Amino acid sequence: MSVIIQSLSRNKFYNWVYKNLFSSWVNTIMTIIAVIFVYEIGTFFLNWAIFNADFRTNFQGELITDRTFCSKNISPGEYGACWAIIYARWDQFMYGLYPIEETWRVNITYALLPLAIIGILFDKLPYRKLFIYFTFLFPFIAYFMLYGGPGLSTVGTNKWGGLLVTLFLGVTGIGLAFPLSILLALGRRSKMPIIKSLCVVFIEFIRGVPLITLLFTANVMLPLFLPDGVNPDNLLRALVAVTLFQSAYMAEAIRGGLQAIPKGHIEAADALGLTYWQTTRKIILPQALKIAIPPIVNTCIGLFKDTSLVLIIGLFDLLGIGRAALADMTWTKLYYEVYVFISLVFFIFCFGMSRYSLYLEKKLKTDNS
Amino acid sequence: MTKIKSLFISLLLTLGVSAAIAGSHGSTHDLVKERGKLMCGSNTGLAGFGAPNDAGVWEGIDVDVCRAVAAAVFGDASKVEYVPTTSKVRFTVLQSGEIDMLSRNTTWTLSRDVDLGLEFVGVNYYDGQGFMVSKDLGVSSASELDGASVCIQVGTTTEMNLADFFKANGMSYESVPVETNSEADAAYLAGRCDIYTTDASGLYASRAGYPDPSAHVVLPEIISKEPLGPAVRHGDSEWADIVRWSLNAMIIGEELGINSGNVDEMKGSNNPEVLRLLGVDAGYGAMLGLSDDWAYNILSQVGNYSESFEKHIGPNTPINIQRGLNALYKDGGILYAPPFR
Numbered sequence: 001m002s003v004i005i006q007s008l009s010r011n012k013f014y015n016w017v018y019k020n021l022f023s024s025w026v027n028t029i030m031t032i033i034a035v036i037f038v039y040e041i042g043t044f045f046l047n048w049a050i051f052n053a054d055f056r057t058n059f060q061g062e063l064i065t066d067r068t069f070c071s072k073n074i075s076p077g078e079y080g081a082c083w084a085i086i087y088a089r090w091d092q093f094m095y096g097l098y099p100i101e102e103t104w105r106v107n108i109t110y111a112l113l114p115l116a117i118i119g120i121l122f123d124k125l126p127y128r129k130l131f132i133y134f135t136f137l138f139p140f141i142a143y144f145m146l147y148g149g150p151g152l153s154t155v156g157t158n159k160w161g162g163l164l165v166t167l168f169l170g171v172t173g174i175g176l177a178f179p180l181s182i183l184l185a186l187g188r189r190s191k192m193p194i195i196k197s198l199c200v201v202f203i204e205f206i207r208g209v210p211l212i213t214l215l216f217t218a219n220v221m222l223p224l225f226l227p228d229g230v231n232p233d234n235l236l237r238a239l240v241a242v243t244l245f246q247s248a249y250m251a252e253a254i255r256g257g258l259q260a261i262p263k264g265h266i267e268a269a270d271a272l273g274l275t276y277w278q279t280t281r282k283i284i285l286p287q288a289l290k291i292a293i294p295p296i297v298n299t300c301i302g303l304f305k306d307t308s309l310v311l312i313i314g315l316f317d318l319l320g321i322g323r324a325a326l327a328d329m330t331w332t333k334l335y336y337e338v339y340v341f342i343s344l345v346f347f348i349f350c351f352g353m354s355r356y357s358l359y360l361e362k363k364l365k366t367d368n369s
Numbered sequence: 370m371t372k373i374k375s376l377f378i379s380l381l382l383t384l385g386v387s388a389a390i391a392g393s394h395g396s397t398h399d400l401v402k403e404r405g406k407l408m409c410g411s412n413t414g415l416a417g418f419g420a421p422n423d424a425g426v427w428e429g430i431d432v433d434v435c436r437a438v439a440a441a442v443f444g445d446a447s448k449v450e451y452v453p454t455t456s457k458v459r460f461t462v463l464q465s466g467e468i469d470m471l472s473r474n475t476t477w478t479l480s481r482d483v484d485l486g487l488e489f490v491g492v493n494y495y496d497g498q499g500f501m502v503s504k505d506l507g508v509s510s511a512s513e514l515d516g517a518s519v520c521i522q523v524g525t526t527t528e529m530n531l532a533d534f535f536k537a538n539g540m541s542y543e544s545v546p547v548e549t550n551s552e553a554d555a556a557y558l559a560g561r562c563d564i565y566t567t568d569a570s571g572l573y574a575s576r577a578g579y580p581d582p583s584a585h586v587v588l589p590e591i592i593s594k595e596p597l598g599p600a601v602r603h604g605d606s607e608w609a610d611i612v613r614w615s616l617n618a619m620i621i622g623e624e625l626g627i628n629s630g631n632v633d634e635m636k637g638s639n640n641p642e643v644l645r646l647l648g649v650d651a652g653y654g655a656m657l658g659l660s661d662d663w664a665y666n667i668l669s670q671v672g673n674y675s676e677s678f679e680k681h682i683g684p685n686t687p688i689n690i691q692r693g694l695n696a697l698y699k700d701g702g703i704l705y706a707p708p709f710r
Contacts, residue, residue, distance in 0.1 A: 073580070076580050088423045089423060091425070092421070092423075092425060097421060097425045100424075100425070156450070158450065158451075158452060216457070216458075219458055219461075220458060220461045223461075223465035223466075223467070224461075224465065234452075234467075311413070311455075312455055312457060312458075313455065313457075313458050314413055314452065314453040314454045314455050314458055314462075315453075316413070316453060320413060320453075323413065323414055324413060324414035324420055324421055324453075325414075326414070327412075327413075327414030327415055327416050327420040328414070328416065328420045328421070328422055328423070329416045329417060329420075329577065329686060329687045329688060330422065330423065332416055332574075332577065332578045332687070333554075333578030333579075335551060
């Protein structure tokens with residue numbers, strides 16, 4: 001075997017394969033097992049998800065309007081997924097129970113969202129300043145478009161759902177938590193004992209409690225503390241919990257960045273007569289945030305996935321709306337289709353975030369060397 | 370930190386102010402009328418009882434109770450805003466006043482009625498823990514289940530009921546613990562247990578989704594009492610009366626043979642109770658603070674109890690539940706509404 005492979009080794013590709021995959025007997029066996037494993041799983045999944053699957057019509061060419069039309073329910077064992085449930089419930093997955101005739105408002109918001117965050121993400125963007133202005137404008141536009149106002153009918157947040165709630169909690173939670181977390185991180189490193197201890201207690205308390213507990217607290221306790229009849233919106237309550245949770249974790253990530261800055265920088269700034277806020281804003285934070293970006297993105301990915309916990313307080317996020325779809329007798333028991341679809345959506349967003357963090361890491365490396 | 374604190378407080382305040390519309394102290398009925406819609410606590414999705422359909426419209430027999438109340442109060446069954454609640458938050462959501470009534474397969478028990486400050490106004494579905502077995506097993510009664518393995522959700526009251534039942538009958542069993550409904554389905558279908566036990570309505574709903582529903586039977590024995598019904602807050606009897614009689618109107622409608630199809634003809638009936646119910650004889654709506662045609666609106670827009678049952682969970686639906694205990698008292702069930710007079 002090795003003779004054959006060596007004869008091929010003139011070629012660069014075969015050389016690489018030989019070195020990395022077949023360099024020893026153990027390695028060869030491992031490679032073969034891995035290939036068989038990936039092949040089996042891969043073909044099984046592809047057959048199920050694509051080749052043997054129903055999309056809008058079944059194998060008899062009929063349009064699928066409920067689960068009894070799915071090929072796999074007509075002739076069990078032969079056919080794979082029945083994606084018709086995703087088509088039928090697409091609007092609910094995207095907008096929840098948002099009134100159908102108003103969904104264009106959500107679409108516009110979805111379309112504007114990338115424009116609002118692109119300015120923060122890429123610092124060499126042309127006209128970046130304009131984009132940043134838009135970023136600060138965006139929350140107001142989004143509020144107006146989604147909730148309504150002069151000229152637009154009001155759509156209560158109890159109608160929101162699906163990806164809309166997931167993105168709303170994820171993006172707003174991260175956006176609000178970011179400034180909060182910087183203050184917390186600075187407070188924790190402050191020399192003033194009361195501020196410092198308050199920040200420490202807050203961070204450690206939030207980090208010591210699961211998000212589910214915070215969500216319950218926000219959902220159940222908040223109305224009991226407030227005066228009678230004052231019921232903050234369900235979604236806003238969840239947002240408060242998510243924001244506090246995220247700010248504590250992000251604060252710790254930023255504190256890591258703060259600690260990595262040599263003391264000399266601060267002393268030099270002091271020697272130049274800069275005030276605390278000048279030093280912080282112009283010298284400490286720019287460096288600290290750069291260092292902290294990978295862990296910050298990490299907590300953002302974690303938070304984005306954690307938003308699905310809101311389903312236990314009765315909010316229809318992407319996962320909640322999927323479970324509601326499964327509870328409809330028209331589509332019940334199509335578990336795999338719904339959960340695979342939901343994981344795919346989550347994967348797209350989380351993978352995007354992690355690629356961005358990789359890109360940043362690479363960029364920062366060249367900056368520093 | 371002061372900055373953060375003031376930020377947090379102002380955040381809370383804005384939330385509070387923006388949502389302080391419901392701030393007055395009136396009765397629930399006035400509040401509902403003022404708001405123009407009924408806030409009804411529903412399930413987050415339970416087949417046949419309450420779940421949004423493909424068009425996003427809520428359907429189910431629990432949902433129909435909400436629609437009946439809206440029909441009685443506004444004359445329009447669609448004026449309901451559904452608030453999905455999980456079993457963990459349902460009671461606090463009701464207590465805090467976010468919803469006007471709760472209609473989501475909730476068992477009426479003493480501690481909930483008394484200790485939690487709720488008021489159950491009636492029963493719209495008599496449920497109870499049952500057993501499902503494969504037909505191949507050839508079992509026709511739960512007393513033949515000695516030595517069987519049982520799929521059971523851990524940490525529920527069903528677990529205790531099961532232990533009590535087997536002990537009382539001098540039988541033994543082997544429990545196969547599962548976490549969720551879907552896990553139980555999978556385990557049962559894979560043959561990891563002979564019996565699957567939970568509330569009978571849940572068994573029927575599970576069975577409806579199996580590849581071959583006719584291969585499984587739900588045994589006749591029901592080993593616990595689970596009366597499910599709508600609930601309101603303690604201390605507002607007028608509102609409780611409206612919800613109670615909205616449900617009763619559906620049941621009485623069935624008893625008197627009035628359905629959404631013949632409700633207009635029935636206005637010419639010579640049965641005095643029918644005339645009272647449909648508001649031809651005036652005065653009964655005013656007692657509740659409603660218009661005289663409130664029950665007419667319920668029966669024409671939502672239908673009677675049997676229509677609701679047949680449409681959502683009856684034998685012609687995939688869930689396929691027989692009326693059983695939920696038949697009228699004169700048809701062998703225990704569904705019984707006080708007289709309308």
